[in-house]
Amino acid sequence: xxxxxxxxxxxxxxxxxxxxxxxxxxxxxxxxxxxxxxxxxxxxxxxxxxxxxxxxxxxxxxxxxxxxxxxxxxxxxxxxxxxxxxxxxxxxxxxxxxxxxxxxxxxxxxxxxxxxxxxxxxxxxxxxxxxxxxxxxxxxxxxxxxxxxxxxxxxxxxxxxxxxxxxxxxxxxxxxxxxxxxxxxxxxxxxxxxxxxxxxxxxxxxxxxxxxxxxxxxxxxxxxxxxxxxxxxxxxxxxxxxxxxxxxxxxxxxxxxxxxxxxxxxxxxxxxxxxxxxxxxxxxxxxxxxxxxxxxxxxxxxxxxxxxxxxxxxx
Amino acid sequence: xxxxxxxxxxxxxxxxxxxxxxxxxxxxxxxxxxxxxxxxxxxxxxxxxxxxxxxxxxxxxxxxxxxxxxxxxxxxxxxxxxxxxxxxxxxxxxxxxxxxxxxxxxxxxxxxxxxxxxxxxxxxxxxxxxxxxxxxxxxxxxxxxxxxxxxxxxxxxxxxxxxxxxxxxxxxxxxxxxxxxxxxxxxxxxxxxxxxxxxxxxxxxxxxxxxxxxxxxxxxxxxxxxxxxxxxxxxxxxxxxxxxxxxxxxxxxxxxxxxxxxxxxxxxxxxxxxxxxxxxxxxxxxxxxxxxxxxxxxxxxxxxxxxxxxxxxxxxxxxxxxxxxxxxxxxxxxxxxxxxxxxxxxxxxxxxxxxxxxxxxxxxxxxxxxxxxxxxxxxxxxxxxxxxxxxxxxxxxxxx
Numbered sequence: 001x002x003x004x005x006x007x008x009x010x011x012x013x014x015x016x017x018x019x020x021x022x023x024x025x026x027x028x029x030x031x032x033x034x035x036x037x038x039x040x041x042x043x044x045x046x047x048x049x050x051x052x053x054x055x056x057x058x059x060x061x062x063x064x065x066x067x068x069x070x071x072x073x074x075x076x077x078x079x080x081x082x083x084x085x086x087x088x089x090x091x092x093x094x095x096x097x098x099x100x101x102x103x104x105x106x107x108x109x110x111x112x113x114x115x116x117x118x119x120x121x122x123x124x125x126x127x128x129x130x131x132x133x134x135x136x137x138x139x140x141x142x143x144x145x146x147x148x149x150x151x152x153x154x155x156x157x158x159x160x161x162x163x164x165x166x167x168x169x170x171x172x173x174x175x176x177x178x179x180x181x182x183x184x185x186x187x188x189x190x191x192x193x194x195x196x197x198x199x200x201x202x203x204x205x206x207x208x209x210x211x212x213x214x215x216x217x218x219x220x221x222x223x224x225x226x227x228x229x230x231x232x233x234x235x236x237x238x239x240x241x242x243x244x245x246x247x248x249x250x251x252x253x254x255x256x257x258x259x260x261x262x263x264x265x266x267x268x269x270x271x272x273x274x275x276x277x278x279x280x281x282x283x284x285x286x287x288x289x290x291x292x293x294x295x296x297x298x299x300x301x302x303x304x305x306x307x308x309x310x311x312x313x314x315x
Numbered sequence: 316x317x318x319x320x321x322x323x324x325x326x327x328x329x330x331x332x333x334x335x336x337x338x339x340x341x342x343x344x345x346x347x348x349x350x351x352x353x354x355x356x357x358x359x360x361x362x363x364x365x366x367x368x369x370x371x372x373x374x375x376x377x378x379x380x381x382x383x384x385x386x387x388x389x390x391x392x393x394x395x396x397x398x399x400x401x402x403x404x405x406x407x408x409x410x411x412x413x414x415x416x417x418x419x420x421x422x423x424x425x426x427x428x429x430x431x432x433x434x435x436x437x438x439x440x441x442x443x444x445x446x447x448x449x450x451x452x453x454x455x456x457x458x459x460x461x462x463x464x465x466x467x468x469x470x471x472x473x474x475x476x477x478x479x480x481x482x483x484x485x486x487x488x489x490x491x492x493x494x495x496x497x498x499x500x501x502x503x504x505x506x507x508x509x510x511x512x513x514x515x516x517x518x519x520x521x522x523x524x525x526x527x528x529x530x531x532x533x534x535x536x537x538x539x540x541x542x543x544x545x546x547x548x549x550x551x552x553x554x555x556x557x558x559x560x561x562x563x564x565x566x567x568x569x570x571x572x573x574x575x576x577x578x579x580x581x582x583x584x585x586x587x588x589x590x591x592x593x594x595x596x597x598x599x600x601x602x603x604x605x606x607x608x609x610x611x612x613x614x615x616x617x618x619x620x621x622x623x624x625x626x627x628x629x630x631x632x633x634x635x636x637x638x639x640x641x642x643x644x645x646x647x648x649x650x651x652x653x654x655x656x657x658x659x660x661x662x663x664x665x666x667x668x669x670x671x672x673x674x675x676x677x678x679x680x681x682x683x684x685x686x687x688x689x690x691x692x693x694x695x696x697x698x699x700x701x702x703x704x705x706x707x708x709x710x711x712x713x714x715x
Contacts, residue, residue, distance in 0.1 A: 076558040087549025091332040104557035
């Protein structure tokens with residue numbers, strides 16, 4: 001049994017609102033496990049219940065063999081948690097913050113080693129307000145490592161970061177994994193989940209709608225192939241011809257918002273993919289890209305909507 | 316035990332944070348100074364009340380009346396100080412005095428009627444009129460008191476003279492002739508003896524209260540605000556994630572508040588000593604111990620409030636609501652015994668009352684531990700009970 005975390009029928013209710021609805025999953029030792037979903041899906045709540053910050057309404061959580069509700073004290077020593085809002089003391093220097101948190105644990109790492117790991121040596125004696133967003137995020141990750149935990153909880157580790165900072169963070173997470181630690185993270189960035197996670201669970205409205213390895217999940221999707229193209233201008237006849245070419249039922253063309261004549265075609269099988277490409281080339285598109293469906297496509301397929309829809313309230 | 320070192324870590328962190336926050340540090344130091352200075356210079360202090368302007372109307376002008384005028388005019392506040400009690404202004408009659416009071420040129424007056432000397436020399440009773448300034452009860456009370464005393468003393472003197480005159484005409488063989496005038500006029504005299512040397516002034520009464528109040532309420536609001544602030548900032552989560560004992564968090568914060576409170580108390584005492592001549596007649600360590608106990612008794616309350624108020628703003632407002640009445644009900648400025656019964660009952664449940672009483676006993680009267688044993692126990696009990704209630708409440712409230 002290599003489960004470091006085991007969740008069974010976990011539920012959290014606030015009155016009549018069900019934030020987490022009887023979810024079950026396991027996390028294996030040494031993997032990066034992702035909870036994927038939009039804001040409000042229940043990811044953070046789930047994580048907080050496993051961390052012991054929130055009390056479940058019902059269900060069972062076991063971390064490293066201990067019950068997270070009744071034996072939380074045994075667990076705390078061995079887990080590290082990155083705080084979502086990067087909430088750290090304004091008036092303590094970074095090193096002092098690490099020393100403070102370190103003092104609460106029996107095992108603690110040398111702050112200097114941690115600073116070195118993320119390239120923050122020069123900032124060790126500064127205050128958090130002197131750091132950029134990316135630097136703060138890196139600090140909050142090493143703060144979660146101060147007690148050399150076996151399991152690290154990262155809540156939206158790259159939210160709000162620019163692409164470079166994001167990739168830096170991914171590198172750090174990779175380093176943590178190399179040390180043999182288990183990582184459980186939440187994110188709403190599909191690309192991040194695809195790149196970082198060994199296994200993911202997609203959450204929607206408090207429920208888990210699928211669990212598995214990202215690439216396997218994508219391959220099992222309805223339409224695992226995708227072709228993206230841009231025409232010179234919008235032309236319905238062109239679209240109709242394309243649909244005909246690949247038997248309209250098993251491929252679906254969607255117009256993308258934003259720039260003019262930008263379309264996406266989702267295709268079920270490799271055979272149809274070939275037909276689609278041939279047909280498309282005849283239409284002289286300005287550009288086209290052939291690829292695999294992404295996790296986001298899978299998410300949309302499973303939940304029937306896009307992030308944009310959700311944010312606009314078109315549930 | 317683990318809890319102790321964790322507790323100290325939390326206290327240390329709070330204190331470091333505090334010293335680095337310039338604005339809070341400055342407020343912290345200025346507040347007690349401000350309060351002390353305000354109270355000290357606003358409240359009338361017998362030591363500062365001298366040369367009070369009063370009006371004197373001598374409608375008689377005769378010898379005895381002039382002696383009375385002289386006695387009043389030259390009245391000194393205390394034998395070793397040159398300050399005069401009154402600054403005497405002369406008026407023609409009672410009417411003129413009243414007008415002068417109306418325009419607040421004087422704070423009271425005395426009218427000696429035209430028949431004063433005559434009444435005395437013809438062995439009648441002469442009556443003088445003290446005119447009150449009713450717009451200013453505190454001053455006029457003092458003025459009336461002093462004037463009455465002077466007149467009474469003067470009256471005894473005159474009485475003495477008269478009795479001596481009577482005794483002079485009694486034949487020497489008459490046993491009455493050997494009686495002294497004083498034993499007829501004033502057979503019983505009293506002298507006042509205090510426990511401590513010198514005369515305590517109002518400020519010595521007020522200072523212990525102010526100190527206890529500043530310290531205890533600072534701790535109360537400080538503790539609640541500190542927890543609410545950490546909740547708001549999100550930093551509380553970081554502490555809750557770690558294996559640290561919940562009790563250690565509370566006590567650590569309470570400790571940092573207590574240390575700050577004691578420093579503030581020290582500032583108050585220093586100011587009281589330097590600016591207002593307040594001295595501690597008792598043991599300063601006992602005062603410190605009582606302060607600490609007072610703080611301890613308030614910790615539970617502070618925790619309860621912070622558990623209830625979810626925002627720092629709410630917490631401070633809620634506490635301010637308590638502080639203000641507590642200020643008046645706990646006997647800081649006025650003795651509780653002078654308040655209506657129901658207020659006295661309320662005062663009895665406020666720990667601040669006991670802390671102030673005890674500290675006052677030690678500071679002003681030089682009392683030792685045995686005299687404050689009751690207050691000591693009450694404060695201890697209050698602290699334990701509120702702590703016992705508040706810790707589980709705190710634990711429950713911080714778990715979401």
